[in-house]
Amino acid sequence: MASLWTLQLHAASLPRCYSSTHLEFRAEVGGFCSGFRKWNRNKFVDGKFVLRALSDPWNVDEEHKRIDDQNEVIIKANVARGVKSQNPLIKLQHTVASLPPVIFLKKKHFSISFAAGLCAVAMLLIVVLRSYLARKSRNSRPGSVADLVRRGQLRSDRRGISTPLKYEDPFNNPMVKVGKSNSTVEMCGKLYRLAPVTLTKEQQAIHQKRRSHAYQWKRPKVFLKEGDSVPSDVDPDTVRWIPANHPFATTASDIDEDLAQHNVYQKHGVPFRIQAEHEALQRKLESLQNEQKLGKLVIDHGAAKDFERPFKSHLKSEDQVEQSSSNSQMSPKHTNSDSAQNSYLNRPASDEMQKP
Amino acid sequence: MMISLQPLTNPKPSTLNPHNPFYFPSHRPKTLKTPLLKPFFPIQSVLQYNRKPQLAGETPRVVVITSGKGGVGKTTTTANVGLSLARLGFSVVAIDADVGLRNLDLLLGLENRVNYTVVEVLNGDCRLDQALVRDKRWSNFELLCISKPRSKLPLGFGGKALIWVVEALKDRQEGPPDFILIDCPAGIDAGFITAITPANEAVLVTTPDITSLRDADRVTGLLECDGIRDIKMIVNRVRTDMIKGEDMMSVLDVQEMLGLALLGVIPEDSEVIRSTNRGYPLVLNKPPTLAGLAFEQAAWRLVEQDSMQAVMVEEEPKKRGWFSFFGG
Ligand SMILES: Nc1ncnc2c1ncn2[C@@H]1O[C@H](COP(=O)(O)OP(=O)(O)OP(=O)(O)O)[C@@H](O)[C@H]1O
Ligand SMILES: [Mg+2]
Numbered sequence: 306m307a308s309l310w311t312l313q314l315h316a317a318s319l320p321r322c323y324s325s326t327h328l329e330f331r332a333e334v335g336g337f338c339s340g341f342r343k344w345n346r347n348k349f350v351d352g353k354f355v356l357r358a359l360s361d362p363w364n365v366d367e368e369h370k371r372i373d374d375q376n377e378v379i380i381k382a383n384v385a386r387g388v389k390s391q392n393p394l395i396k397l398q399h400t401v402a403s404l405p406p407v408i409f410l411k412k413k414h415f416s417i418s419f420a421a422g423l424c425a426v427a428m429l430l431i432v433v434l435r436s437y438l439a440r441k442s443r444n445s446r447p448g449s450v451a452d453l454v455r456r457g458q459l460r461s462d463r464r465g466i467s468t469p470l471k472y473e474d475p476f477n478n479p480m481v482k483v484g485k486s487n488s489t490v491e492m493c494g495k496l497y498r499l500a501p502v503t504l505t506k507e508q509q510a511i512h513q514k515r516r517s518h519a520y521q522w523k524r525p526k527v528f529l530k531e532g533d534s535v536p537s538d539v540d541p542d543t544v545r546w547i548p549a550n551h552p553f554a555t556t557a558s559d560i561d562e563d564l565a566q567h568n569v570y571q572k573h574g575v576p577f578r579i580q581a582e583h584e585a586l587q588r589k590l591e592s593l594q595n596e597q598k599l600g601k602l603v604i605d606h607g608a609a610k611d612f613e614r615p616f617k618s619h620l621k622s623e624d625q626v627e628q629s630s631s632n633s634q635m636s637p638k639h640t641n642s643d644s645a646q647n648s649y650l651n652r653p654a655s656d657e658m659q660k661p
Numbered sequence: 662m663m664i665s666l667q668p669l670t671n672p673k674p675s676t677l678n679p680h681n682p683f684y685f686p687s688h689r690p691k692t693l694k695t696p697l698l699k700p701f702f703p704i705q706s707v708l709q710y711n712r713k714p715q716l717a718g719e720t721p722r723v724v725v726i727t728s729g730k731g732g733v734g735k736t737t738t739t740a741n742v743g744l745s746l747a748r749l750g751f752s753v754v755a756i757d758a759d760v761g762l763r764n765l766d767l768l769l770g771l772e773n774r775v776n777y778t779v780v781e782v783l784n785g786d787c788r789l790d791q792a793l794v795r796d797k798r799w800s801n802f803e804l805l806c807i808s809k810p811r812s813k814l815p816l817g818f819g820g821k822a823l824i825w826v827v828e829a830l831k832d833r834q835e836g837p838p839d840f841i842l843i844d845c846p847a848g849i850d851a852g853f854i855t856a857i858t859p860a861n862e863a864v865l866v867t868t869p870d871i872t873s874l875r876d877a878d879r880v881t882g883l884l885e886c887d888g889i890r891d892i893k894m895i896v897n898r899v900r901t902d903m904i905k906g907e908d909m910m911s912v913l914d915v916q917e918m919l920g921l922a923l924l925g926v927i928p929e930d931s932e933v934i935r936s937t938n939r940g941y942p943l944v945l946n947k948p949p950t951l952a953g954l955a956f957e958q959a960a961w962r963l964v965e966q967d968s969m970q971a972v973m974v975e976e977e978p979k980k981r982g983w984f985s986f987f988g989g
Contacts, residue, residue: 475745475954475957475958475960475961476958476961478949480948480949480954481954490973492951492954492973493949493950493951493954495951497901497973497974497975498973498974498975499971499972499973499974500913500971500972500973500974501970501971502913502916502923502968502969502970502971502972503913504916504917504920504921504922508920509920509921509922511920512919512920512921513885513920516878516881516882516885517882517885517886519882520879520882520883520885520886521886522882522883522886522887523886524854524857524858524886524887525817525851525854526817527817528816528817528851545816545817545851545854547816547851562818562821564785565783565784565785565818565822565825566821566825568782568783568784568785568788569779569782569783569789569822569825569826569828569829570789570825570828570829571788571789572788572789572790572829572833572834573788574788576782576785576786576787576788576791577785578784578785578786579785579786579787580785581785
């Protein structure tokens with residue numbers, strides 16, 4: 306996670322005033338990063354970029370054993386793990402972190418070492434810049450997978466392309482700032498005063514009591530059309546009358562409740578109606594076969610394949626297993642399925658049919 | 662948005678008092694890594710980017726979003742709070758319980774992917790998992806519509822059907838969802854009854870005007886009669902400038918009239934309409950908008966079963982200085 310890269314430079318390659326000093330750019334660079342982070346909300350979880358120059362009594366030069374002030378530049382790229390980001394700064398840090406450590410040793414000759422240092426710095430810059438540009442162009446290339454994600458064809462979280470902004474804090478971010486005295490809040494650049502909520506539990510209870518007096522209500526359990534008679538065992542308060550021409554409601558329940566419940570609970574296999582339809586059609590086909598009329602029937606195999614639910618031969622056994630609720634019985638289903646199948650016999654052959 | 666040059670070494674810890682809407686009761690750990698420097702004041706540090714709200718209550722939390730009056734923002738709230746919850750890492754199933762006039766799918770941009778609805782599941786035309794439309798942006802968000810615009814649902818059946826749906830979701834293979842949000846249709850008709858039947862808690866959406874408030878009070882009464890005790894309200898389409906000019910009831914006035922805990926205050930924001938057109942909920946906007954942030958905060962409070970302790974009441978003339986860093 307945290308990678309450390311030590312880069313030793315010749316003393317002269319750095320400005321003289323830095324030698325024998327311990328310099329921290331932390332505040333500056335860190336400030337920049339935090340600014341960046343604010344700008345690029347939360348993509349950057351805990352990034353730290355520390356550039357430090359310090360003197361180090363380390364000399365490997367054979368000819369001159371003299372301990373010279375030597376500057377060491379430590380670039381610490383402390384990048385939080387698991388942050389998928391398109392933040393160019395983080396990419397840069399990753400690139401830097403993935404490079405092997407390079408140690409430039411001090412040479413006696415001033416100009417040579419200076420040139421070497423300069424070359425190294427230039428090369429480093431080129432490498433970083435190149436990789437940065439390469440990544441940038443890869444991301445902005447039209448027609449990449451990122452476009453599929455943008456169009457909703459691919460899931461972004463699995464691809465790791467877009468950043469899942471989980472655990473984002475809506476209460477403290479660059480757009481929302483609470484004032485020092487907690488009496489103001491800044492949201493989206495506007496300053497608001499905060500007024501405390503004064504509602505107490507007692508007041509809440511008083512309101513509840515008031516409402517319980519004002520509104521006495523029982524949830525309707527029975528829905529009846531005009532003209533229906535109220536069943537004897539039903540509390541008239543729980544009856545809801547609806548007009549016969551209601552646009553989307555009907556009182557006539559043409560579906561069996563237990564069957565419907567079973568349908569909702571079904572987890573696998575072919576849904577009931579599809580299966581019933583299939584069976585009915587199959588029966589029709591068989592009867593046709595018996596009458597030697599099969600030759601005239603055309604089955605569109607392509608259309609059958611389009612239909613997503615595959616019909617298996619072991620449908621029935623699978624269907625039996627799906628009973629997840631103990632209180633709903635299977636028996637009504639079967640009595641009902643027979644009638645359903647009969648009704649489907651009259652329907653025209655559909656494309657959903659598939660030859661067994 | 663300007664880049665702040667605030668140094669990292671100065672995380673500017675802010676201690677918060679209980680009158681702060683952004684303050685959470687201290688008995689719940691707020692940050693994953695809050696340094697306990699002062700034991701009595703939770704300190705917000707930069708580390709809160711790792712924060713995640715603490716899920717309170719039993720899952721799945723079945724929340725109905727209702728209002729009585731139409732067009733006050735129930736569907737907008739469902740879409741935005743739902744996606745905020747999903748972004749916070751919770752699995753969410755949003756149910757559009759509007760039988761006649763469904764539009765949650767439009768707000769979410771999922772209208773082309775709704776092939777099956779609860780009606781088809783009941784009929785045995787498909788299984789429940791086939792009727793759930795998974796959002797491709799946030800895969801822990803799923804949409805379930807109760808019916809297609811023109812299909813008829815037997816009355817008195819919807820409530821039962823939703824209870825079965827909730828039961829089926831509870832013991833599905835990938836585990837129960839954390840939240841089941843039910844977008845309630847307007848009115849107190851069969852659709853309302855259908856929507857509230859499986860719910861354990863309610864979010865009441867209202868606007869700060871008297872017509873909406875009266876309906877909200879009525880609906881709250883009905884919910885309480887039905888045994889739903891945990892009711893919080895979201896005041897939508899608030900205009901602080903009009904409140905300041907005494908042209909609109911303030912949020913505190915609304916609270917005084919209804920006596921409900923506040924889950925959120927959503928400002929009037931033209932971005933709401935724009936996001937509806939795009940089929941791209943506001944909370945996904947980058948950079949975030951005022952209303953989007955308010956929805957995210959409401960979602961956060963919903964998770965923690967928290968309510969607002971203070972409301973933003975009026976705009977003050979913008980001061981120069983510290984805040985000018987964050988000019989939006
Ligand atoms: N905070 C807001 N700022 C601006 N416009 C809003 C806001 N909230 C909702 N709207 C707009 O109000 C309209 C109605 O919103 P929405 O569909 O969410 O209401 P609803 O309560 O679900 O309506 P219905 O009762 O018909 O189901 C939409 O056009 C929406 O864009
Ligand atoms: Mg709606």
